[in-house]
Amino acid sequence: MKNRLRVLRAEREWSQQDLANALDVSRQSVNAIETGKYDPSLPLAFRIADVFGLRIEQIFLRD
Amino acid sequence: MTSDIAAFRIPQTWFWTVACFAAMAAMMVDANLDLLDQPWRSLLKVMVLVFAAGTLVSGHRQAEAEGPPSRALDVFNTRVMVWVGACLFTFAVGAAISHRVPLGTPERWLLGLVTSIPALALIWTTARYLADETDEYLRQLAMMSALIGLAVVLAIASVWGVLEALGLVPHFSTWWLIPIFGFANGAGRAWLKARSR
Numbered sequence: 604m605k606n607r608l609r610v611l612r613a614e615r616e617w618s619q620q621d622l623a624n625a626l627d628v629s630r631q632s633v634n635a636i637e638t639g640k641y642d643p644s645l646p647l648a649f650r651i652a653d654v655f656g657l658r659i660e661q662i663f664l665r666d
Numbered sequence: 667m668t669s670d671i672a673a674f675r676i677p678q679t680w681f682w683t684v685a686c687f688a689a690m691a692a693m694m695v696d697a698n699l700d701l702l703d704q705p706w707r708s709l710l711k712v713m714v715l716v717f718a719a720g721t722l723v724s725g726h727r728q729a730e731a732e733g734p735p736s737r738a739l740d741v742f743n744t745r746v747m748v749w750v751g752a753c754l755f756t757f758a759v760g761a762a763i764s765h766r767v768p769l770g771t772p773e774r775w776l777l778g779l780v781t782s783i784p785a786l787a788l789i790w791t792t793a794r795y796l797a798d799e800t801d802e803y804l805r806q807l808a809m810m811s812a813l814i815g816l817a818v819v820l821a822i823a824s825v826w827g828v829l830e831a832l833g834l835v836p837h838f839s840t841w842w843l844i845p846i847f848g849f850a851n852g853a854g855r856a857w858l859k860a861r862s863r
Contacts (some may be wrong), residue, residue, distance in 0.1 A: 613701075632803035640862040641803050654817035 605664040608637045611655050625654045679724045680856075686717035687849055690842075698836035711761075715754055722747050736804055742795035749791055752784035753844075785844045807858055814854030816849045822846060 608619070610624055623630045626647070636651075637639035643651065652659045684686045693710050702710065721744040726747060760781035766773045792812060799805040823843060 628801045629804055631735050631859075635803050635862050638862070641806070644802055647802060660773055 604642050604666060605634065605639065607662055607664070609631070611657075612637075615655075617618070622654070626650055628643065668699075674736075679721060679728055682717055682720035682724055683849065683852065686714060686721050689714045689717055690845060694838075694842060697839070711758070715758065718754055719751065722750060724737060736799060736801050738795055738798040738800065739804060741798070745791045745794075746788065749784050749787045750848075753788065756781045756784055780799075785841070788844065807855060807862075810858055811851050811855035814857075815851030818850035819843050819847045 608622075612619070617625075617627050617634045619630045623633045626633070628647070632641070648659050649665060652662055655662060687711060687842055688705070693714060696707060696710065726743065764777065766772075767777055792808075796805060796808060796812075799808065826835060826838050830838060
């Protein structure tokens with residue numbers, strides 16, 4: 604699954620650690636999701652969407 | 667002089683791990699084939715303890731330098747250090763005094779059970795970590811590496827069991843499966859982390 608995390612994070616000038624703190628997960632998790640190595644669960648995807656103030660489908664895209 | 671000191675690096679975790687595994691393998695071969703005499707046999711046991719301590723200390727330093735990814739993982743690493751230390755201690759004490767405790771006595775049973783407690787605690791520690799970890803990615807990494815460790819243990823135990831039953835290989839003490847699981851689990855975790863970079 605593709606995602607726009609890196610772009611959205613860059614727009615807000617957030618580091619991976621900043622996003623990790625906002626989501627209450629590890630920086631490794633953010634990196635794994637951002638690089639497409641790990642697809643988050645639905646609850647975590649909702650938390651990511653809430654942090655960016657967007658809908659899930661505006662962040663995560665079909666392959 | 668200063669540059670010499672700066673150039674010196676304490677061997678990294680992988681070095682200690684490989685050295686410890688090699689010394690344990692040598693100890694296992696010696697136990698089965700009776701190759702060494704004293705004091706070399708005792709020296710080999712001391713080497714295993716030193717290399718295991720090196721693995722634990724360098725691993726802990728590395729984790730401190732990188733910063734623990736989660737509170738649960740930090741607690742898990744500390745518990746593993748404590749119980750591996752307890753394992754080495756009880757095994758060393760058990761091996762040292764076992765010849766003084768007669769076979770078949772309740773004391774012999776007690777010695778065996780007490781020596782096994784830290785190994786059971788290590789299994790509990792892993793289960794507790796999986797329950798405590800709130801970071802789903804780290805939990806998945808831990809589960810995948812545990813599956814890799816389990817696969818290695820099952821493969822070795824089943825293949826060795828068949829070969830032993832056919833009289834092709836010497837007897838294998840099954841308590842070795844705990845350190846083998848630990849090393850396979852650690853190697854699996856390192857491989858998964860490297861793959862996700």
